[in-house]
Amino acid sequence: MLLFSMVMMVLSLPRLLATGWASVGKQQEALAASLSSGDLLGVAVRALAIVVVAVPVLGVLYIVVRLLRQLVTGLWQKTSGKAVQRTAAMTAVAVLLAGLAWAWWPDGGTYRPVQAYERGTLGDATRAILPHREREALREGASGQTVALWPADAVKPTRDNPQLSMVLVPADASPASASPGGSTTSAAAPSWVFPFDRPAAPAADGNQALAVNTTDGSVKYSVAFALVWADGGEPVTTTNEAYAFANCSGCAAVAVGFQVVLVVGQTDVIVPQNLSAAANYNCLDCLTYALASQLVLTLDGPLDGDSKQQLEALWAQIAEYGRNLQNVPLSEIQATLNGYKEQITAIVKGSSVSGGTSVATSPAAAGPSGGPTPGPTSSVAQDGPSAPAPAPVPAATGVATAPAGPDLGGGQPTSSVDYATPAPTVDYGGGETLEPAPTSSAG
Incomplete structure (x- = not known):
């Protein structure tokens, strides 16, 4: 358990560093505001908050560096006079360091601060390292992912600040439909993909x-x-x-x-x-x-x-x-x-x-x-x-x-x-290819 906890601590270190950095930045902004307003108590509270945030991060860094130093030093001393064992030990250390470099390499969300919606699970801790499995397609009554269009001048919702919206999910076509005479036909009607009803x-x-x-x-x-x-x-x-x-x-x-x-x-x-x-x-x-x-x-x-x-x-x-x-x-x-x-x-x-x-x-x-x-x-x-x-x-x-x-x-x-x-391309004369205009209309 101690070894597992240590491994998870090392793997989640980049996110911990990013979270601490973001938190210190917010506390610095609040400290500057307290200084400008002459709020000495606020200055003291924000300075203490910065120390509280920095101590755990520095402690984790100290533990990781100390463990690596002890590991390398211990292996070097134990393999004194044993060339083959020393070579194998140093090779293992090199592989370990390469793995750490891969896990800590700044790519995508590796150094993304911990978000308010994350629960601190193992999946949250290793999300930047382990591949994220794609969720199933969005369907009624279940959670999923979809692509949404949002006005360019509007404030986009986030998980921290969600906005109520309606998601339209195309209904699956029925495999068989009954005709007025009572017979059934296997040809299903094409899906209606537009966000309004089909004209009667x-x-x-x-x-x-x-x-x-x-x-x-x-x-x-x-x-x-x-x-x-x-x-x-x-x-x-x-x-x-x-x-x-x-x-x-x-x-x-x-x-x-x-x-x-x-x-x-x-x-x-x-x-x-x-x-x-x-x-x-x-x-x-x-x-x-x-x-x-x-x-x-x-x-x-x-x-x-x-x-x-x-x-x-x-x-x-x-x-x-x-x-x-x-x-x-x-x-x-x-x-x-x-x-x-x-x-x-x-x-x-x-x-x-x-x-x-x-x-x-x-x-x-x-x-x-x-x-x-x-x-x-x-x-x-x-x-x-x-x-x-x-x-x-x-x-x-x-x-x-x-x-x-x-x-x-x-x-x-x-x-x-x-x-x-x-028609491979839609060109209606004049050498001008149609430009998208999803909102323009003339009547």
């Missing part, structure tokens, strides 16, 4: 583009175009949404939602919603861009034959544009969609003049009015460069396209395209 699925008459990119060096597109006819006097509460989220490096997520709502006849409640959100989370060199564009028009009656054919042809052109949106610079998308809005409005106006119908703006209007004025709205959300002017993104691979042919007789025909394009 669109309603029956809603339109939603959701681009989520978690793959480094790739570009993810989600495009949803919809032409909605509303008649029968039911409330019009259609929703057009565009969401772009990224959690990766050197990547981009682009979501574009375009919706045209034609309200036929008398409707007392018209409250459309046009929403967009772009956010990156723990992202490096990434861009998220979301554009939601919506046009709501009211008509006294159905379109005439010529206007309906014009609208069909124009919508086929719009659907084709949506399928190839990955080849269009982001800076041109909104202007192009606004142009389509103007063409649709012109077609409806022409039908209004020839067929005797009236057109009204209806972002939140009740019933038709007499003036043929369109009601377009658009919402843009961007997280990344504040003024995107990108060149065309490289052609996509693995395109999945939903039915694009609109049925102008009613319902909610939509066209949606989802692209996943590998």
